[in-house]
Amino acid sequence: MQFIRPVLHSQVCTSARPSARQFLQKLGKSCSFSLNSSSTRLYSTEFFPINDELYGLTDEQKQLRQTIFQFCQKELAPKAQQIDAENDFKDIKKFWRQCGELGILGVTAPTEYGGLGASYLDHAIVMEEMSRACAAVALSYGAHSNLCVNQIVRHGTDEQKSRYLPKLISGEWIGALAMSEPNAGSDVVSMTMRADKQSDGSYVLNGSKFWITNGPDADVIVVYAKTKPEAGAHGITTFLVERDSPGFSCSRKLDKLGMRGSNTGELVFDGVRVPADRVMGRLDGGVYVLMSGLDIERLLLSAGPLGIMQAACDTAFQYAHIRKAFGQSIGQFQLLQGKMADMYCRLTSGRCYVYSVARALAQGSRQPMDCAGVILKCAEDATQSALDAIQILGGNGYINEYPAGRLLRDAKLYEIGAGTSEVRRLVIGRAINNIYKS
């Protein structure tokens, strides 16, 4: 295969995403004369613009997007390629602290615990912009801020909230949620991890969990286990487990196709004792916590593929207007215009769906059908848009120096995690059946 040497300016590569500060530094030190030098203007339209007017965002939400965009493009985007290559985000603790300072680790948490007390839509905007910069870290962020933090906000006792939320929201602790097991993914309520009640009221957990995002790094984990195995789905209870509990370990970090840098692990619970006051929600009532949490998780995570679609447009559209063939930029050929149009429509319609469901959820209306629908649509569209981005970049799309390949590998996860596309279709189909039930 003939590899085409990159003929573009290095701007199109993943590494250099200059911030305003770096731009000023390039203008020259404290020179007082004009340095708007020539056509070595380094900054073409690196980002495909988002028309916030279309989505009915408030001024605050527009400013929020700006802040998160600037923060993530400066602190995260330059490291995305390396994080993917190394399958590790070495600076995660520092980044978590920075997120803590911005308040984004507890967007939906009450202000008394350090949260922002803001809406699911605000949270989705943060998730989207972070995913645009680095989908893997955004996935870890989503697992921490929604799967863990938000579940504690919704179901924790005051004591549990005071004990766990402040450090999770400040970024000192990393959170995770563990429901899936090696033999229970889609059929999660068939989980076999046991939680046996002891004479002193505490519980002892035995079993293992699999595919747990942040598992290797988490300080606090929301864990689902069977307190009454014979009751099936109605024998599940939710527990809050701390990392240093004896018997708890992360046996291995998984080597994944994509989302590399979002550490995923197998968690082993070998006689882990959990005090009675670490039961979250009603005893044996965990399935409600789990299922309602899944709806919100699906909505929030759907902003992940949204960010990936935006990143695909950012990369591919710019490339199409710089790369020349047959005497003109390739973006002017009809077949590529068509591809870009399709990518644009998937992105924009996806955004409308995500924001609408987020708004409805914020107002208290939770529809499992739409929560499943929004992530089903966005995930499959993101995979398709990532494929299109690779195609637009042509040979360069196939080289790992360019981000398109990573976008595809990252996008694919969203068709699987938080309920596979198949399960999502089941949920929607059954909900429709229900409407017509006589």
Place this chain on the structure above:
Amino acid sequence: YIHIINKADMAASKGLKILVGCKRVIDYAVKVRVKPDRSGVVTEGVKHSMNPFDEIAVEEAVRMKEKKLAGEAVAISVGPPQSQETLRTALAMGIDRAIHVEIPLAQLEKLQPIHVSKLLAKVCESEKPDLVILGKQAIDDDCNQTGQMLAALLDWPQATFASKIEPSQDSKQLRVTREVDGGMETIDVSVPAVVTSDLRLNEPRYATLPNIMKAKKKPLAKMSPDQLGVDLQPRQEVISVEDPPVRKAGAKVESVEDLVGKLREKGLVK
């Protein structure tokens, strides 16, 4: 116009009142395009944001408030209606209140530093700040004139290209470190004064969501050039705006001797 601060010890006083200038400019990351009629650059539909040097000025004012050197920080912007967004960003970074001097669209393109400095001088008459901090230059016109002109109009001392601002040793003045071509120069200026910010003065903070929401409640006053009695008659006429010439390919040389030889050939060295 002279306004002398009577407070002997700055640290003991209520703190300086700071006025910070913010300009709405085309965002640094946008690819600027010249209009087909060569009368200027395309601004419609193009992303705009606060001039990066002004962000640094805003950050410095907020930090001086946090250090209790300043008591109140006011942001001012001279520009179109959309300049309000720029002011809201300043408010979200920690500025107390904002003033918007709205310029009608017809006069916007011909607005020059001389007009802006006159408008700012008029506002200083009523606001009576102890310190005015401006960005050293705007990234759209690169004029680097407004701060200097403002100081001259007010007959105030100026400290331009500041990379550090702190109280002087006797706390009666401001000690400003300036970045100049020869290196760093440290001067003491008495207040009131005009300071312009350079790149290394600080690193601006991100506007967090709680502060963005708080900013909504902060006062934003509107003024017009007529109210301030300033004539916006342009002093310069832009004849044409053109793309810079396309950079021609250079030649690579193998050694220093070759380089010197080529420079001699072109008559650039003797």
